[in-house]
Each structure stands twice: as structure tokens, then as C-alpha cells.
Amino acid sequence: MIYVDADACPVKAEVERVxxxxxxxxxxxxxxxxxxxxxxxxxxxxxxxxxxVADMWIADRAGPGDVVVTGDIPLAAKCVEAGARVLRHNGEAFTPGNIGNLLATRDLMADLRAADPFRQGGGRAFTKADRSRFLDALERALRTALKEKKP
Structure with missing residues (x-):
């Protein structure tokens, strides 16, 4: 199964296609x-x-053999811990090897923003290359997840 944190998700159509x-x-x-x-x-x-609330719904259900699509790092951490394969919208994978550093960086940036209310932030624009990377990553992740699901 594929779980999509769908609020503000730019790759819903790509998920359906795969x-x-x-x-x-x-x-x-x-x-x-x-x-x-x-x-x-x-x-x-x-x-x-x-x-x-949406994050909790997904985290309560995702596990081995599932793919989760989200940009939310705390949700990604819960799903990785549960054994799901987790992808950002740009195709980057959240893994047991990188989720700790990503959580720490997220927390540090939140602290920096709180300390400086005038700090301008914001991510970079979502590109065609991001969409293409996502499609490739989802295809690979889903194939692997489906193999894991089979008895």
C-alpha cells in the first residue's frame, strides 16, 4: 500500500500513475x-x-511492505521506525541511516527560526527534475515493498 500525506503534496498524480x-x-x-x-x-x-491528525493516521497504519510519501520529517521517522519505505516529494528517501540527522537538523532550524523572527526561510521551488526523481524513486520503492509483502 501507498500512504500519501496529501495536504500540499505536489506528486499525487504521479503516485496514482505508479x-x-x-x-x-x-x-x-x-x-x-x-x-x-x-x-x-x-x-x-x-x-x-x-x-x-493526518500524520497519526498514517503512522498508525504504515509498516513493512508499505510506501509513505511525505515531506514531514517527524512522520517519516515514525514510518521508518515501523519498517515502511518513506519518500520525500523530490524522491529522496528517508532511511534508518539518515532519519536521525534529518530530525536533528529540523529541530535546529526550528530553534534558529524561533530565536530570530525576522529570519526569512523557505524551500526551493519544486522542479521537473524533482518530479522525475520522485517517479523513479517511487517505482523502485514500490517494487521492493511489494516483494517484501509477498509470503
Whole structure:
């Protein structure tokens, strides 16, 4: 299965395309505002408003043989710990080998932003190359996850 932290996810269509190719079920999890997909493999899950409600829904279900798509580092950490394969929207994988450093960096940056309210931040723009890397990474991750699921 593929779990997508769908609020503000720029690669929902790409997830559907790869899922169709493999017959994989997809859960698009959001607080609302997403148009339902007519695809029978895609289930829209609307969770109540609140901090991290969508993240908790995904973290409670993801495990070995699943793929999670998120940009949320704490959610990624929980899913990696549970044994799921986790990808950012640009195709970068969250792994047991890098998640600790990513969490530490995230926390450091939050502290720096809190200490300097005038600090301008923001990520770089999402590019066609990011989309292409994501498609390739999702294809590989899903193939591996499906092999793990088989008895």
C-alpha cells in the first residue's frame, strides 16, 4: 500500500500513475479540500482538523511492505521506525541511516527560526527534475515493498 500525506503534496498524480501500473492501493490522507479521485485504487481519507491528525493516521497504519510519501520529517521517522519505505516529494528517501540527522537538523532550524523572527526561510521551488526523481524513486520503492509483502 501507498500512504500519501496529501495536504500540499505536489506528486499525487504521479503516485496514482505508479500505483495503477502495479495495482497498488493508495490512501490519500488529508484534512479536507482534496477532490476525490475516480480511481478505484485510491481511497481518500479525510481526517478531522487538528495538529498532526493526518500524520497519526498514517503512522498508525504504515509498516513493512508499505510506501509513505511525505515531506514531514517527524512522520517519516515514525514510518521508518515501523519498517515502511518513506519518500520525500523530490524522491529522496528517508532511511534508518539518515532519519536521525534529518530530525536533528529540523529541530535546529526550528530553534534558529524561533530565536530570530525576522529570519526569512523557505524551500526551493519544486522542479521537473524533482518530479522525475520522485517517479523513479517511487517505482523502485514500490517494487521492493511489494516483494517484501509477498509470503
Amino acid at each position: 500505483a495503477n501500473r502495479h495495482g497498488a492501493r493508495v490512501f490519500m490522507v488529508a484534512n479536507g479540500g482534496l477532490r476525490p479521485s475516480p480511481n478505484p485504487l485510491v481511497e481518500m481519507v479525510y481526517v478531522p482538523e487538528g495538529p498532526d
